[in-house]
Amino acid sequence: MFRRIRAGDWIVVVLLLLPVLVAWPRWWPRPGAGAAEVLSALGHLAGVLGLSALLVGAMLSVRLPGLDRWFGGLPRIWTLHRILGFAAFILIMLHVVWLAFGALPISPEAAIQVIFPPLEHGAVWIGWGALALMLIFLAPTFQFFGRPHYQRWKRLHLLSVPAFLLAFAHAVMLVEHVLLWWGLAALAVAAVFWRKVLSPRLGRHDYTVDAVTALASNVVEITLAPRGRAMSHAAGQFMYLTPHDPGLEAGRGEEHPYTISSAPGEDVVRVGIKALGDASRALQTVTPGTAVQIEGPYGQFFERCEPQRRQLWFGGGIGITPFVSGARALQREPGGGPDVTLIYLANRPDRAYYMDELREIAQGHPHFDAQIHYFQDRGPVDEAFIRAHCPDLAEREIYICGPPGMVYHLMGLLSRAGVPRGRIHTEAFDFL
Known part of the structure; x- marks a missing residue:
């Protein structure tokens, strides 16, 4: 860091x-x-x-x-x-x-x-x-x-x-x-x-909950529509969300950070939220039409690289959301952007929240490839699996977002594979 x-x-x-x-x-x-x-x-x-x-x-x-x-x-x-x-x-x-x-x-x-x-x-x-x-x-x-x-x-x-x-x-x-x-x-x-x-009072944007889409058990994607001044963002950034739904069991009026999953330039802001605490669990049932405020954006996850160097993304758990934003951004620019390989690390198929959409984006984009690795079938991801889908991994700019154990495992694996530490980027949200 x-x-x-x-x-x-x-x-x-x-x-x-x-x-x-x-x-x-x-x-x-x-x-x-x-x-x-x-x-x-x-x-x-x-x-x-x-x-x-x-x-x-x-x-x-x-x-x-x-x-x-x-x-x-x-x-x-x-x-x-x-x-x-x-x-x-x-x-x-x-x-x-x-x-x-x-x-x-x-x-x-x-x-x-x-x-x-x-x-x-x-x-x-x-x-x-x-x-x-x-x-x-x-x-x-x-x-x-x-x-x-x-x-x-x-x-x-x-x-x-x-x-x-x-x-x-x-x-x-x-x-x-x-x-x-x-x-x-x-x-x-x-x-x-x-x-x-x-x-x-002055630094937040007023939005309304437009839709709540269930992605898996205890995981939803919330779509937010602006009620005035909209917030612009880049792929991989995050924001603070403050819900004002009176029916929430927890978290009403509290601000918490969530990664933005929508592509830059969309008319709405989307966030993927997993039930990891009282507030995020309550948001699984937030009422469409209720008011929220968002503050941001923050972060520069995808800016710390050489612009045209090929990239390798590792996403796991709800840490897939910055890569969903990045993939959606590529979808809006067919043929543009750097060459990207995404390796999605999930426990089992029902926990690969966005995989169907990511495969669809990959089919329509010549520079984007999405692969899945299931821990249930293969155990922890190893260098052989990574090289099978990305032989030039040591030459790529690498981005990791997911559970701490996954990040720690990948950092050691990539280091042993000869990837320079300066080309490995991670994101963390702890008491922000």
Whole structure:
């Protein structure tokens, strides 16, 4: 995921290090300084960098369509956001510990006074409040107590707002260069304000459920018709869907990411949805005619390649949907596009949701071939099966979307087959 440095990465690095570069001259240890002074300096700088990481992480929550391309996709932004949150927590813990050890040579009492001063030293206790809130909302994110429920995690994550406000207040009460911190905080607040307040009103498109088509047990394709401003998308992108059907047993008013299965340029938007949780299970029976909102599009699944290099697609489970979108896009341009081979990995025939349509598209398109592999009959797909249908696999741009076990198996198989890692692309949706 981080094989290539993106433009967004440089923005993150600059925003992270700018406060450190400004603050460093003040805290630089004097020549010949002892361990206590060095630890104290490191403690202050860890606090500066920790707050920077917290504020930049908040900025990355903005989730603007198109901005994700600067970072290589929304999943990659989420990974950066999570890394920054964890780094902020560790750095702020080091900030406390190093400051205490820096005062320890004076006396144990002095060390305790640094981190637990009298109550009138409000700035320090505000900092403790920020750290406590960080511990509460970060613990589920790092799955200290198992994988959390998605919506409970989202509500608990709202504690990040008072946490970084308290951390900011702690900083501006104790440091110089307050204008710099105000600028960073303003960017963070603007990102959160857009995400939580403005985006639900201004960043979503109004649609109506036009049809619900059963594809298999617990799998449907929902067709959505625009009620105003339509959303355009490219093949392989995904969106957030918020249903407002009052009859839903779960998920009403909740946003969840789903890959778009319709071709670019269609008058409607289609999504394939498998019952994997309470919300997606409820959507199996969403009522036609009810209102939904969609937000996006996000992702660049099919853009990370040499445009005319031949491609090999592996789709499994509901991970077939970006390839259905890609195949439908090819169908709308007979004779166009790169040479593509799709290998559909399914457990058994009744779980090959779109196979009949994909075969029909392949019959009418000279550069598209669709093959099926059934786990029930053959076990895990092997190199011999792949080479039988795609002898030049090592020369192709390869795309994989499906269950984690399938992705892991294919990554190892393709690596052993001599496929360069830079030509293998996967998509992931985890707490987006």
